Amino acid sequence: MxxxxxxxxxxxxxxxxxxxxxxxxxxxxxLYIPVSQHIGAPGKPIxxxxxxxxxGQRLTEPAGFVSVPVHSPVSGVVKSIEPFHHxxxxxxxxxxxxxxxxxxxxxxxxxxxNWQSLxxxxxxxxxxxAGLAGMGGATFxxxxxxxxxxxxKIDTVILNGAExxxxxxxxxxxxLEFPDEIIEGMKMIMYTLGAENGFVAxxxxxxxxxxxxxxKLSGSDITVVSLRTKYPQGAEKQLIKALTGREVxxxxxxxxxxxxxxxxxxxxxxxxxxxxxxxxxxxxxxxTGSIVNTPANLLVRLGTxxxxxxxxxxxxxxxxxxxxxxxxMMGIAQYxxxxxxxxxxxxxxxxxxxxxxxxxxxxxxRCAKCVDVCPMNLVPTELANFxxxxxxxxxxxxxxxxxxxxxxxxxxxxxxxxxxxxxxYGKSEVTNIIRSRKxxx
Ligand code: SF4
Ligand code: SF4
Numbered sequence: 001m002x003x004x005x006x007x008x009x010x011x012x013x014x015x016x017x018x019x020x021x022x023x024x025x026x027x028x029x030x031l032y033i034p035v036s037q038h039i040g041a042p043g044k045p046i047x048x049x050x051x052x053x054x055x056g057q058r059l060t061e062p063a064g065f066v067s068v069p070v071h072s073p074v075s076g077v078v079k080s081i082e083p084f085h086h087x088x089x090x091x092x093x094x095x096x097x098x099x100x101x102x103x104x105x106x107x108x109x110x111x112x113x114n115w116q117s118l119x120x121x122x123x124x125x126x127x128x129x130a131g132l133a134g135m136g137g138a139t140f141x142x143x144x145x146x147x148x149x150x151x152x153k154i155d156t157v158i159l160n161g162a163e164x165x166x167x168x169x170x171x172x173x174x175x176l177e178f179p180d181e182i183i184e185g186m187k188m189i190m191y192t193l194g195a196e197n198g199f200v201a202x203x204x205x206x207x208x209x210x211x212x213x214x215x216k217l218s219g220s221d222i223t224v225v226s227l228r229t230k231y232p233q234g235a236e237k238q239l240i241k242a243l244t245g246r247e248v249x250x251x252x253x254x255x256x257x258x259x260x261x262x263x264x265x266x267x268x269x270x271x272x273x274x275x276x277x278x279x280x281x282x283x284x285x286x287x288t289g290s291i292v293n294t295p296a297n298l299l300v301r302l303g304t305x306x307x308x309x310x311x312x313x314x315x316x317x318x319x320x321x322x323x324x325x326x327x328x329m330m331g332i333a334q335y336x337x338x339x340x341x342x343x344x345x346x347x348x349x350x351x352x353x354x355x356x357x358x359x360x361x362x363x364x365x366r367c368a369k370c371v372d373v374c375p376m377n378l379v380p381t382e383l384a385n386f387x388x389x390x391x392x393x394x395x396x397x398x399x400x401x402x403x404x405x406x407x408x409x410x411x412x413x414x415x416x417x418x419x420x421x422x423x424x425y426g427k428s429e430v431t432n433i434i435r436s437r438k439x440x441x
Contacts, residue, residue: 045081078095123146181271
């Protein structure tokens with residue numbers, strides 16, 4: 001069985017929504033479109049208050065190479081541009097649009113029937129114009145990933161259908177309901193990169209998805225691989241190791257070992273952009289949790305507020321104690337239900353009082369459980385100590401930046417230490433130190 005070192009087995013909790021077909025949520029009256037929905041420089045607005053916009057119309061201009069535009073998910077009028085709640089947990093510049101319900105569509109993209117007639121550069125340009133960014137949560141601009149540095153040859157493309165995060169089923173439903181579009185998107189990626197090897201990676205707790213994609217791909221040069229269910233199986237470096245045996249070096253990226261990993265949702269979005277001429281203006285979101293009255297997988301216009309989707313799911317059986325954008329392991333806890341869905345929001349998880357109860361952290365008992373489960377071979381207890389003591393030199397020397405923030409260490413810690421939060425804080429401090437070191441030569 002293909003495997004990686006470490007990892008954990010949190011309760012899967014996918015039964016709440018895995019059998020629920022994707023259903024469309026009606027676009028709301030007001031939509032909130034943050035100009036920053038990706039890793040990299042935020043785009044610059046090219047619309048102003050009072051402007052009439054169409055569905056699919058570009059709202060921002062990318063600010064540099066590592067940047068993508070956002071588009072209007074509805075037709076309507078720009079009400080204002082101002083700081084508004086963002087799932088990152090702060091207020092960021094947001095284009096607020098009043099939906100006129102007319103659904104007028106206009107896009108700079110053109111649907112291409114025979115995409116093989118396009119050059120790789122054409123596909124990269126379309127990915128950028130369509131605003132594509134990794135929809136598994138990483139939100140790295142797709143056109144940048146499709147443009148490896150000179151001299152780096154990518155021979156292997158891995159389509160990530162692992163969806164190892166508990167509760168979430170958006171990718172699973174996409175694989176069941178849109179397999180042809182996903183496969184076509186993957187072929188576009190392989191063609192663009194000139195990659196010979198293709199894998200679709202799915203955890204073995206999703207046998208139906210394995211079956212459908214295997215049938216569709218039988219006789220092709222793309223292999224569907226059923227991976228042992230273990231968190232964080234869907235992390236980029238763990239997938240590469242499990243499928244190719246190659247290890248991305250410390251501080252390195254997948255292209256350093258000739259690999260490219262893309263989430264299934266992003267592959268479908270690439271298909272939509274190239275073959276249908278539709279930019280990224282909607283996505284599937286799992287709205288779930290034991291207190292949600294009707295958990296669901298919803299096709300949602302970007303910019304819809306979480307509270308609207310909770311009400312589409314008939315609300316909750318008790319007042320929510322914790323609201324998370326994403327899943328329980330890597331998601332971000334929210335202070336309001338007014339945050340909008342963005343490109344990387346795969347789920348909304350709502351926990352009740354009992355599930356959300358948190359105990360006071362206790363001192364480390366040096367059991368080494370966190371070390372055993374760390375998939376990156378780190379020593380989480382030490383990294384957390386370095387962060388607590390602001391010992392940034394030791395944090396850097398001990399590879400704190402290799403942490404993939406999977407949360408496995410916090411999950412197993414019997415002392416309930418906030419390991420991943422401390423390490424995340426340490427990573428951001430060390431990143432700032434490295435940046436200023438570079439700036440100062
Ligand atoms: S240190 Fe980072 S990579 Fe290792 S288990 Fe903790 S969160 Fe995951
Ligand atoms: S799992 Fe918790 S208690 Fe055990 S060594 Fe790590 S930090 Fe300490």
